[in-house]
Amino acid sequence: MRVIVGIDESDESLYALQWTVNNLFNGLINSAAGGERNLLTLVHVHQPSKHYGVGPSAFPAGPGVAAYPSTALVDSVRKSQEQISARILSRALEMCDNKMKAETLILEGNPKDKLCEISEEMKVDLLIVGNRGLGRIQRAFLGSVSDYCAHYAKCPVLIVKPPKEMAGQ
Secondary structure, three states, rough: OEEEEEEEHHHHHHHHHHHHHHHHHHHHHHHHOOOOEEEEEEEEEEEEEEHHHOOOOOOOEEEOEEEEHHHHHHHHHHHHHHHHHHHHHHHHHHHHHHHHHHHEEEEEEEHHHHHHHHHHHHHOEEEEEEOOOOOOHHHHHHHHHHHHHHHHHOOEEEOOOOOOOOOOO
16 A cells, blocks of 8 residues: 655644554554555645745845846755755654654645645545644635545545644644
8 A cells, every 4th residue: 555644743643654564554554455565655845935035036125236146146045945844744753663664755836836836746545634624714815724625636635634633733
């Protein structure tokens, strides 16, 4: 069985991973595997650097002045994003603690789109995402990765809600 867990810096995504490790891989999947190794892919998606005001377009630098970011600045932002992604995924891999075969993947783009695309591309059996517990109004303005994946992913999606004491922190 091939499973993807969407990971970001939130406690909710790490809870979803912990739930997966404890409940899915330690119980259901491993007992039904028949000796076949299952694969867990931890996917972190970061926004393209142009969303942070650094990209090929100009940005205001004062009255009547536009500045273009240097290549060094763009490279620095990209390197910083990659380091943050690597730290997030390193922490997530530690949670797997050699209990299953796990790999990591860093993508750039909109998380909801990229998670759906990569789950289809890799022909996964299950996509697992956390849930921040946003209300309807917040979801409308901020968007919800879990809601989007539930509607548009081509594979089954499991949305792991955090315990009530963790929600809203």
